Amino acid sequence: MRRVLTATTAVAAVTACLTVQPAGAGPAISGEREFLVLYAEDTSPGTARAAVRAAGGIVLEENTTLGYATVRTAETGFVTSVLRAEALAGVAPNRPVAALPRNDASDLSARAAATPAPTATGSTGPGKPVAERQWDMRQIQTEAAHAVTKGDKRVLVGVMDTGVDASHPDIAPNFDRTLSRNFTVDIPEDANGVEIDGPCASEPDKACTDPADIDENEHGTHIASTIAAPDDGIGITGVAPNVTIVNLRTGQDSGQFFLKPTLDALVYAADNGIDVVNMSYYLDPWAWNCANDPTASAEERAQQRTVIRAVNRALRYAHGKGVTLIAAAGNDKSDYTKVITDTTSPNFATLPGQQPRKRQVPPSCVSQPSEGQHVIPVSATGVSGRKAYYSSFGLGYIKVAAPGGDKVDNVDGRPDDEIGIWAAYPEQVGRAGGTIRADGTPAVPYVVKEGDAYYASLQGTSMAAPHAAGVAALIVSRYGQEDPVHGGLTLDPDEVERRLLGTAVPRACPDPATYTYTWDLGGEAKETSTQTCEGTRNANGFFGSGVVNANQAVS
Known part of the structure; x- marks a missing residue:
């Protein structure tokens, strides 16, 4: 993952x-x-x-x-x-403070060789307008919602992610450069010498701190446009096309996220009138933080306890200042209320020789920020409405579901990019990674070009969370009051959550409740994953209170 x-x-x-x-x-x-x-x-x-x-x-x-x-x-x-x-x-x-930047490259091309070759899928290619591929918006009824409200510019949504490409036409009209911040510093490598972000390459001085209006990963840009791409006839339309996007960069170019940037971003959001934040990640280096991890050293246990305490302290502070907190539920295919086998942690070495190890994770362990206080964890659905095969789940953990894409949610289980989530894609990332050719044409079926802009089909609970964040932004736009402290609009996060969950469309567990997903990646055998949904139609481990519905949330 x-x-x-x-x-x-x-x-x-x-x-x-x-x-x-x-x-x-x-x-x-x-x-x-x-x-x-x-x-x-x-x-x-x-x-x-x-x-x-x-x-x-x-x-x-x-x-x-x-x-x-x-x-x-x-x-x-x-x-x-x-x-x-x-x-x-x-x-x-x-x-690490001893890892000095290697200034032997001036751009992202140094990392292109490490980019895995993408697998071709069943996408129909660039002939179909990208807006017509937005099955996700039809699933949550955004068109009907937009007849009531498309959002309000005074509502601010913070994207806590890898950055936002403010030059993309489906970002630029709603992007607030003045408020946006980058809370990260590029990390060339970890304590074992494993490359993290690679050479510091930002112009003009090869600095390790990127501007607050770029994305050298793709992830944050995709999320931002899902939330608030304007309804202007260009490319896609977001869930809340009139609200304002604020880049609160907390993630490294590598896609890793560390403690201090998350704390700094949450405090900043709280103190600057941000209404909703989207957190589509888990905090590294531990997928789950266990206060009494028997496999860990004293320092590693202290680290895990500190992550739990510090993030909860920041989440409480942000919630108390009017920030609605939305998070992705995870892509582990796991029930977070049961014992989980973790083989990925720690995924970042802070000491030479530190490596991931196998450990049994009980439900008392916490994945931050999704299991943090006052957070709304979002599971993912596919085009058919089923829970996506990869989406983590758990009765009492999942609060609501939203479209995240499921590229094998079809008759034969063969991957199809058409049923992923289509949203904005940074051109510089595509050129550096080889998904966009030198002549500007897409090199892979999950990337298309429309006009002068690029769009990608992705799937994940990362893609589900911004649909919920967008609906939350519509709720603040529709029912919010004047903010006497920061200007703009504000609405108590508890009220936002009540409306978000209360207007979601309930979806029952599959029948039988133990469901086996099957998909075919073209190998000798098909892949399978058997998962059990617990709970009732109105509250269960796959969908929580149901699938978010933009129209019902604002009507």
Whole structure:
């Protein structure tokens, strides 16, 4: 599973975020590491800062709103000292600080060789207008909803993802450059030397921090256009075509997502009047965070506990400031309320030699942010309305379902791009990865060109979540009140959730409830996955309260 949850391939910055690195701290030296340290609640920043210093750390940056700091240290016993300090509540590796950027490439082409060759499928090709391929919008009745409202420019939707290509014609009219931020720094490689983002390549100075209006992955752009592509006769139309998109970049070019950018983005969203955020990812390096993981070292257990505590602290803060929190449910084909076998974690090495291992994950372990507090996890449906074969599920976990695409949801189970989710695709990503030829023509059937823009067919709970986020934005547009703090509109997130779930169309479990998915990838044997749906027609593990319905949500 990719880290991003795809199954196929004028406001100041946060005022509470303070740089407090002392003079002489200087650049990283060999043996130094960088951590995120969580302060104990009700502890003053001064007291917590003193505890960090006593443990041998230097505070580089501090967020006093939530109470966490970025810390650099060369002390080998730093983690142990932090865990013993009453003023500190947790510690997690932030990122390698000794991995210097390799400036041996000027653009994304250096990563093209590592891009897997795409598998040709049954797409009908570019002759069919991309708007006609939007079965997903028909499934949730957006056309009828748009007769009531297409959304309001004053409603802000934050896309917490890999970035947003603001130059795409299905993004540009609704993109807010002033509010958009990039909370990430490119990471060339992990502690084992495995490439993550590759060489830092942003012009003009090969910096490791990209502008807040580009996407070097594809994921965030696809999501943003699903939410709010304008209804202007060009390309596609989003769920809420008149709302405003704000890029809150939290993901690396690689598609990995780490703790500090997520915390920073949630605080920023809360403090700047963002109404809805879409989080189509899980936090690396642990697919599930287990407070008492028997396979983990003391530092790894501390990291997992810190992720749970810190993200929940940020989610509570954002929810309390009026942010509706939408997340993708996951593409593991797994019931999150049962024991799961995890073989992927940790997927990012913060220490040399650190590797993924096999472990049994009980339901008490938490995938963040989808299992976080106040979050609405969204499962995915296919063109027939069934739960997508890859979509994770679980009674009490899934709150609602939405179209995510299921390319084998057909009679013969052969992959067909037509029944994926079609949305905006960044041209630079396609040219770098070989899906767009030098002459500008698409090289694969899941990418098409219409006019001067490109569109891709993807599938995943990543694609389902923005449909729910778009409906949430329509709800705020229809029923929101003037925001006395930030201007624009606002609506209590609990009210948004009530309307979103209450107007969803209930869908019963399959009969029998244990369902075997079968698909054919052209090999010697067909692939299968047997999954069991628990619950009633109005509340079950596959669809939650039902499939979101834009028309019913605003009528």
